[in-house]
Amino acid sequence: MSTINSVDSAMILAVVDSRDFRRLFIERLGWHNPDHPPLSFDLDSGGAYTFTQVAGYKGLRIWTCPVVPDRRTQRALDALLGQYSTERLVIFADDVRQEWRWPRKTQTGGINAKLMVHPHTRGVHNQSLVTRLAAITIDFDDDVSLVDLLDRMRDAFNAEAETASVQAARLMGRLYTELELSAVPSDAATLLLARLLFLAFADDSDMWVGQPELFKTHLQEHTTDATLHTDLVALFDVLSTDERSRDLPSGSPLTVFRYVNGGLFRDPLTLPRLTSGFRKALLDACTFDWSLISPAVFGSMFQTVKDKAARREGGEHYTTEENILKTIGPLFLDELHDRLDAAWDDRSQLTRLHNDLGRLRVMDPACGCGNFLIVAYRELRALELEVLKRRRQLDLAAGARTKQHLMQGVFEVQSDIKVRLDHFYGIEIDPWPARIAQTALLLVDHLANQQLAEEFGVAPDRLPIRISPAIHLRNALQIDWQTVVPASPDVVIVGNPPFSGDRLATPDQKEDLRRAWDRTTLKHLDYVTGWYAKALAYYGTTPGKWAFVSTNSVAQGEQVAELWGPILLAGWRVRFAHRSFEWLTESSGERAAVHVSIVGFDRARTPAPQLWTYAPGGKAPSQVTRVRHINPYLLDAPTVLVHTHEQPISDLPEVMMGNMPRSKSLVVTAAQYDEVAADPVAARYLRRYLGTEELLSGVERWCLWLVGVPQVEIAASPVLSERVEGSRAERLLSRAESTRKMASTPHLFAQRTQPAGPVLVIPGVSSERRHFLAVGHFDGDVVTSNLVFCAADPDSYGFGILSSSMFMDWMCGVGGRLKSDPRFSKTFNYNAFPLPKAGSGPRAEIVDAALAVQRTRAEFPDSPLESLYNPARMPAALLQMHGELDDAVDALFEVTDRSRIGRQRLLLSRYADMRGSIL
Structure with a gap:
């Protein structure tokens, strides 16, 4: 998009003031020459008006009129002009005043009416007009589409509104x-x-x-x-x-x-x-x-009022308009816009669409400040306005409306409004956001009526307020949603419920969750899933549509089977999904960053599901594709629910959590190493100590491993005696009784899982940017900490499997995540890994490739694993060895599609075959 500096700004406004609009648009803004002759309209009450096209671009025409009539006359003339020029910018301009009526098609349907009818006075600096003209400047080598051009206009209007929102927030903060x-x-x-x-x-x-x-x-x-x-x-x-x-x-x-x-x-x-x-x-x-x-930002301004700690305790997050549209668009709004396009020339189909809009009900059962309801109402009123405008155009074309009718406003638009505030319902536990939601919805209704008045000259007088949204001040998990609005196929549920995780939920929240699921025991479910349970109960066997913004954990790891089993058994399918992406709230102070997924459900067969995917980190623009099917892990892959397993379902070695010291005295830092090593007895029992940081970053740490060491030998060493006594004292001071009992054996780690011989070391979390899981393989002279996992791996077969793309793709496909980074789980993505049984030949090939990877790593002794496995710096030789390892592992699985999704489909199918069920 072009920009205009202060010098250009003055020159452009001078051209605007001179009313030389042809020069402005063609020479300054790069538009094309006109392609339509002048048009004249004779209004019975106001004489003749002539419009001259001064420029155009791909069907969007710029029209000027040399007088500035009143707004009612402008509306009538604009409607008549619309018969000849669907996409248009109309400028009424006399010697002193100008009024710019910007394009109003659905791309800008949600924009404030004041931003669409733009006054300008000659000689007055008008920065917003300059900004808009900059947005629609077309460079010489530009080839933007008409839709892109309209999007530029919308973005310019949004920028004006956002600038005003910043000013408004400051004023609100000052008042508070x-x-x-x-x-x-x-x-x-x-x-x-x-x-x-x-x-x-x-x-x-x-x-x-x-x-x-x-x-x-x-x-x-x-x-x-x-x-x-x-x-x-x-x-x-x-x-x-x-x-x-x-x-x-x-x-x-x-x-x-x-x-x-x-x-x-x-x-x-x-x-x-x-x-x-x-x-x-x-x-x-x-x-x-x-x-x-926009009333949708009122909640953001009022967040300065509520205590930050209370907001975190409640698990509340406030959704941006962008993310609201990511939810309501594919759930129902896009389909309604498609129906409008299909019905554009068919009055009966337009009427049917309008009636369907009147039947639609929207409920947000965790409405907060009402952002979902506000944007949904605004967009549906804008869509309804497009329907009414198009019906008027068709009536004019058929001769059913006269010019005098247009001036008198006899089009009974007020009685024809079917999208009403009392069709929108919210449930909110906190009084203050409920109050803001109620207020903001009343204001967005007034803005929608102003847009109606700009088009038709009439709008409902809402004072006194007789129609208002139903915001219920209740705990959504403790009430029957049927009491808010009875379930029907016309009810759409949307929202952004609280995100508190399973381990962070309060006792009251856990009780609410048990009540919502009607279960006494819940294993892994996050608090947000209570809203999923209530939606299932609400609809029962009724068709409907619903979608929630949730933490990405709803489609990852252990809780998927527990959450999605009931959803699938009830006959719901995924209508659309946004895979994990980073989501920034509009909260004040530090903006909260959460990794979320958006999932929408229905019981229909069409349209084909839409799947949005994001680059690593979830910050890059998304890519959307129509897919055949979206499974519970938000993949275009078979519907399979992976469960936890206490033992590996394959012949992989058993994995254990590393050794837990429960004593700082048994751990030796780099600064302490020389002192401990100087003691000849203590030096014999120093071992390298590996946690995640030591494994990946190359940080050095040691521990005292005293398994089987006689007490007399410990007593003979001043260093060992002091450290063992320190361990005893630490454990006796612990609040945990189990730890205090361990004071009787202060020389031993509290938990010991160290395997004999070569050991496979597995980090608990990887980076989603890495192509491979950066595991380690060490001789038996190291001790693993409880911050990593370990397994006996005498021939490096386990190393080869876990270092393969196959295992990384499995982790990324079904495993849990820390934010967006894949998280290793012993009982889930490891024990459930559907590895085929390898014969001696395939096993030997994998072992040989694994050893080659280890030898290649050894060629870079000064590079820690986090550096070696950084995709931007991974040595070519190491990448080549991993490719050969992938060949060997893929051959074992008989892979035909080596893409990530290809491997994930294969793995899920093999898991289902091994477990004998998909649910």
Whole structure:
């Protein structure tokens, strides 16, 4: 996208002011010459209007009109122009004023109406107009599509809204700071700010109907620093009271305010005296144009109110609009847009689509600040508006509507609105985000009505509020969702439930989880899976669609079988999935980074599932493909559930956790080595000590391995005596009774699993960027720590299998992860590895290749494993030896497709064959 510097900006605005739009678009912005003759329209009530095309690009035409009529006339003319030019930018411009009506097709359907109708005054610097023109500048060697061009416009509008959002967040933070100085309790502060946000938004979005800046004027003229707290409470009381029931003195300045209803101003609020700084901050906030802000960001602004520790304890995360669209798009919204495209020239199909929009219900059972509901409502109202506009165009083409009808606005659009706020439902356990959700949905409804008015000249008057979303202040895992909205094929469930892991869940959360699953014992399930259980119970045998943003663990490791078994048995399929990606919340302060997956379900056979995959780390742009099937591990592979196994299902050696010292005194650091080695007795029992860091980074550490050493020999060594006594003292001070008992044998490691002879050493976590698992193979003179796994491996066969692409692909396909890095599990991805039984010949080939890998490693003595296995620096010779090892292992498996997904499909099929079942 092009940029425009300050000099160019001034020159471009000079051309805009001169109304030489042909020069602007063709010479400055790189558009093409016009391809359509002028058009004239004669409106019965307003005379003739002529439009001249000044430029175009791939079907999008720029039209100018030399006068600036009122907005109602503009709408009528734009509708008539639409019969000849579907994609258009219309500029009404006289000597002083201009109004730019930007393209409105579905690519920009969710954009604020104020951003779509853009006023400009001659001689006034208009940076937002310059920014938009920069977005649609086409360089000489550019060949952008029309869709890309519209996307550029949308991005420019979004950038304006985002800039405004940053300013709004600062204003909100300043207000809250002043409330803290006034000692206003947190709950009262959030309620107060929600109300003030509503009022400021009403000022800027014509909610008061012909009384702009009503609240701001009241603040300036009828409040003081000393009385603001009581003045606001009095105003809130009036706003919550029907005009017919008010008891106000004659001449009260409060009589001009309309009855709001909707519950926002109903609850009593007691405020202490507020600081003078608060009133100043509030007046400053009222000078800001709040109508430019997407209500979807209101929750993000209010996160500054809630305590960070409480937010972590609750497991809450707040979803960005981008990730919301990743969820609702493939779940239902994209299909509705496809139906609109298919019905574009068929009025009966458009009517059917419109009726289906009216039947749709959306529920978020962990709604937080309502972001999912807000974006879903905004997008569905935008889609409905496209349907209404297209029906109007078809009516005009058929002669069913006249120019006079357009001016009078007789198109009964108000009664034709079928997407309603009371079709949107939320469940939220915390009062303050529930309050924000309710408020923000009311505001996004008003914005949608403003867009409607821009197109048709009419929109519903929502005051007093009679239709509102149903936000239930309850624990979603403790209520029957049928009481929120009865299940039907028209109900869509979306959300971003709390992420607390199995080990981090509180006792209350674990009890909620057991209740949701109706089980007394749960092995591995994270707290988020309670929402999956409730969705299964809610729908029963009813068709439906549902999708959750969850930690990537829902499709990895041990919990998959426990979670997905009931889902599959209930007849659900994966409609779409985003594999693991890094997801940044909009929380204040440090942005929370979580690795998540998004999974959507239905019981249909079409459309074909969509699968999004991400580059290592989950930060790079995704790739989406239509696939035949998506299994519980979010792979286009057979549906197989891998279970934990206490013993290997193949002839691999048994793996054990390394040795646990439970005493710092038995471990020797590099700084301590010389002192210990100087003792001739202690030196005999020094062993290399390997944990993950020592294995991968080459850090050196030792331990005292005193198995079988007589006590008299220990007593003869000052170093051993001191360290063994230190071990005894450490263990006696432990809170764990089991550790205190080990004080009777202070010279021994608490847990000893060291195999005799050569040992295979396996790190607990690998990097997803590595092509191979960086395992180690050592003679029997090393001791492994409890931070790695180990196994007896006399001939390096185990080393060869675990060093192969086959095993790495298995880990990455079904195993658990730490963030996005594959995690080794003894009972899961190791014991469940479906390794065929090797005859003497294939085994010898794998052993020979494994030894070749070890010899090649030895050629780089100064390079630790983490360096050798860094994909960017892996030596060519080592990569070649791994390729030969892969050949040998793949031959054992009889591999035909050596891609990662090919191997994963084969492994899952072999696992099913070995276990005799897929579920």
